[in-house]
Amino acid sequence: MKTRFLSWVLTGLALLIVITGLFPLYWIVVAALRPYGTLYTTKVMLIPIDATLDAFRWLLFESKFFIWLKNSLIVYMVTLFTCMITIVPASYTLSRFKFSGKNSLLSSYFVLSQIMTGMSVMGLIALYTLLLKLKLINSLIILGLIYAASLVPYISWYLKAYFDSLPKDFDEAALMDGASFFQNLRYVVIPMAKPGIAVAITLITVSAWSEWTLASILLGSENFTLAVGLVSLQARWETPWNRFAAMSILYAIPVITVFVLAQRYLKAGLTLGGIKG
Numbered sequence: 001m002k003t004r005f006l007s008w009v010l011t012g013l014a015l016l017i018v019i020t021g022l023f024p025l026y027w028i029v030v031a032a033l034r035p036y037g038t039l040y041t042t043k044v045m046l047i048p049i050d051a052t053l054d055a056f057r058w059l060l061f062e063s064k065f066f067i068w069l070k071n072s073l074i075v076y077m078v079t080l081f082t083c084m085i086t087i088v089p090a091s092y093t094l095s096r097f098k099f100s101g102k103n104s105l106l107s108s109y110f111v112l113s114q115i116m117t118g119m120s121v122m123g124l125i126a127l128y129t130l131l132l133k134l135k136l137i138n139s140l141i142i143l144g145l146i147y148a149a150s151l152v153p154y155i156s157w158y159l160k161a162y163f164d165s166l167p168k169d170f171d172e173a174a175l176m177d178g179a180s181f182f183q184n185l186r187y188v189v190i191p192m193a194k195p196g197i198a199v200a201i202t203l204i205t206v207s208a209w210s211e212w213t214l215a216s217i218l219l220g221s222e223n224f225t226l227a228v229g230l231v232s233l234q235a236r237w238e239t240p241w242n243r244f245a246a247m248s249i250l251y252a253i254p255v256i257t258v259f260v261l262a263q264r265y266l267k268a269g270l271t272l273g274g275i276k277g
Helices: 004-034 054-061 066-094 102-117 121-133 139-164 169-176 183-192 193-210 211-217 226-232 241-275
Strands: none
Touching: 004 054, 004 193, 004 241, 054 066, 054 241, 066 139, 066 183, 121 211, 121 226, 139 193, 139 211, 169 183, 169 226, 183 193, 193 226, 193 241, 211 226, 226 241
C-alpha cells in the first residue's frame, strides 16, 4: 500500500513538472493565435475561441521575416562550416598525437573559451573599433567568422575529450595500411565519432542561431538576423505580442529540427564525451 501511494505521489510530481515545463510553450502558441491587443484582457482564455492566423499571415507576407531568415542562414552556415573544418581535425590531432607545446595549447584553448564566452563590454568596444577601422562592419560573413572564432576553443575542448574516449586501434591500423591523415579522418574516425560531432553541431547551432548581442551591434537594419529582428518587434510603448509570439515559434523551428535530426546521437555523444572530460 505504501509503495503504491509513493508511486502515485511520484507520478503526480512528474506530471506537475511536465505541465509546468510545457505551459510556457503552450502560452506562446495561445498568444500567437490571439487577435492583436487581446492577450492581456480581463478574461484569460486557456483555449482561445477567437483564434486567428493574422499574426502568421503578417509575418509571412508583410514583414521582413524571410530576409531575416536568409541572413541568419548565411551567418549560421559560415559559422558551422568554419567550425567543422577546423574543430574536427584539430580535436583529433590534440587527442591522438604528441607534440611539443600540446599542454600549453590545451591550456590556451581553455582560457580562450572562457574569455570568448564571457566577453566584457570593453572587449565588445575593442572588437567594434577594430572592425570599424577595417571597414568590416555590417558583414554577415564576418559575423559568422567571429562566431566561429568564439566557438572553436570551447567545442574543440569537448570534442578532444570525446576522441579520447574512442579506441585507437582502428585509426592506427588505417594509418599503418597507408591511409593519409585526412583519409583516416574521413573514412575511419568521423564515422566512429558521429555522436560527438552531432553534439558539436547542436552546440554550434544553438549558439550561432540565438546570439543577439554581437549581431545587434555589428549589423545594420538591412542585415538583421532573426534574433535581432525578433527583438526589433518590441516597441517602446506597445508590443504586438501576437506577432512576437508567432515569430518566436518560427524562430525556434530550425534549432528544434537540428535537435530532432541529431537526437539518435546526442545521448551517446554527451555521455562518452563526459567520461574523459
